[in-house]
Amino acid sequence: MTDSIKYLLDERRIPSTWYNLVADLPTPPPPVLHPGTLKPVGPDDLAPLFPMALILQEVTGAREVEIPRPVRDIYRQWRPSPLFRARRLERVLETPARIYYKYEGVSPAGSHKPNTAVAQAFYNKEAGTKRITTETGAGQWGSALAYAGALFGIEVQVFMVRVSYQQKPYRRALMETYGARCTPSPSSETQSGRAILAQQADHPGSLGIAISEAVEVAASRDDTKYALGSVLNHVLLHQTVIGQEAMAQMEMADDSPDILVGCTGGGSNFSGLVFPFLGSQLRRGKKYRIVAVEPAACPSLTRGKYAYDFGDTGHLTPLTKMHTLGSTFIPPGFHAGGLRYHGMAPLVSHLKELGLIEAVAYHQTACFEAGVTFARAEGIVPAPEANHAVKGAIDEALRCKRDGVSRAILFNLCGHGHFDMQAYADYFSGRLVDQPYDEQALAAALSALPAVA
């Protein structure tokens, strides 16, 4: 056996459908509410922002949703993505655990995000959309949508959180290479942005603010729609190609995971890996331990409140029930920008409430330490976000060592860190610090949650 075994599925085994966990849940997640009437939103309420095909996917109860042929044809460029056994990492840790990882960094944009960006651009093209606006944190989502826009001839405008815009100039250059326009947020191009800048001219920005700006532009123009890279049901749905492939690949490896690990910002890469496994568990299959790993500086699942809240800071979105730190909470500017979101996907939050998943939070320096250990053993440099999953998997492997048991751990290595080397440089020079969030600011943001009976 070689050190690292790579399981590539036959290209014909790219899934032909996305898997919808809602069909197998014991209870459905709470409805999305209109912020004015507090009544459940209907498809027409969302029509200014999204094409109808995606709105219907947002609310469907069907177990399987067919992946359109043109989307599958594009997926073939990098799917099936490889699944590796991390034998060298196992040796370094001296663990009896079997560690596997699904690697999504092989996509053109370097993360799992193109799995949904391509699908969203396809449905927008079908609906006649000329322009799509969006937000991006670290830049992975923005570059994935920029790439998808280039494939389908759709103009893309990306509002990029200002602190990331400054930290990651090459992500911006990548978006521009694909033909997108990248605007630092808060910007003076929208009312939401101008309102924030009036309070604080050097505001670092947040995903919540950038979402407000992108939604505002999309809502004000007929030929323009909005796209979200995480959180929503249809985004999580598109990511389930990851877990479906992983199930087949684990079978090819003649093994089966006991523990599943993913990092959570809005919850999409985590859901993409775990939903197909969890679905089989709910249909009376094997039971898995499922661990969501989040940053201690923005701990929505472990410290947030399960409540109805806005998805954005400017309060232009509907209300969703989720684990939230409050839509006005501004997390400190740590390096895993993709995890700096105040809320969690409603479906993931629902699973936490049902006790079907666990959550842990880690500080960023511990995550970078894990990422460096991983890179030195396996060669791949993980994205700062992915380092949280690496840290979670390593801790599980060390627990196996302590307990003297051999379990199979599968985690999602959701992206590479080639555009994040400044963060690694900062880590090596000791400039990367663990910034705690402001407890008072959190309390204030939580006390400002909308009142929903």
Ligand SMILES: *Cc1c(COP(=O)(O)O)cnc(C)c1O
């Ligand atoms: C966007 C991103 C995340 C966070 O988003 P999720 O929806 O939670 O997956 C994590 N890792 C990478 C590499 C990302 O690009």
